[in-house]
Amino acid sequence: MERLDRLQLEADLRANYYRYAEGLDNKDWQQVRDCFAEEVFLDYGPIVDPGGSPDQPRPADDWVATLQRNIGGFDLTRHTICNHRVEVDGENVRCTAYLVADHIILQDSQMPIAGPDNIATVVGEYTNQYRHVGGEWKIFRSRLDIKWSSGNIALFQQAAERFLMADVIPESV
Template sequence: MLTLQEMSDRLEIQELFARYAHAVDGRDWAALKDVFTEDAVVDYTAMGGPRGTVPEVVAFLEEVLPLFPATQHLVANMIIELDGDRATARTMCHNPMPLPDDGGLLQCGLWYLDRLVRTEAGWRLAERGEEKAYQVVLKQATAE
């Protein structure tokens, strides 16, 4: 049975993951930086992105996300392992992104692999990696 603290920690971590998704999709870079520790490492290499510090990854996102009319990160099925003021998590993510000029829909499926720490400001991501499940482009059917 979970303690009240464990339930609270799990809810706070789930909220942190939702804030991450909303920040990326809303292109709110200040909010995105706030979900990480100052020395966090982010590794997007499994899906073709960079590995680096939060400012480096934010610069990458600022450059590539305008290529897509929209993004939508759906995070679910979290497995969170708590260990006092530290935690690890594996979280499923489905991220459809329409391509410009009716070029179809890029669908990305992955798992986030996270290491978290409790800070004075609450839970923060100290490390975020990815494990690729799939990446496909769906094209619209054309009338012939």
């Protein structure tokens, strides 16, 4: 692969990660969906996705609905994805990157002050494999290796309950 092609590929894959993180944080589920191929193999572990199997492809729309349920009930999230490492082996394109993600439920939505009881942080590493689809690189296989979590992890259950109890029907993607 020529140097300019390699630089463009790396920029494209970083842009995909950034769109994904921005979509999650803005609850722009269509933007999140656009980062994935039609079907995706996922390995996010039983904590994140208890019903998923990393050996079976699933519709990306179903995965985005799972993400909505998991984090849609948080007041704020902030996903930082960095230290991207790209590997190309023939047709196989993979990018690994660090993740630090804060998940916040505020005590008072009018006062954006978060104490230790309001934040759950997840630290890990994504490994995404890509396919070129319609002129764009799309994730078709994604793995999240959670290294550690800190803070009030019970907020995930609270956020899921908030999401399910919301009167708003989630938009389909």
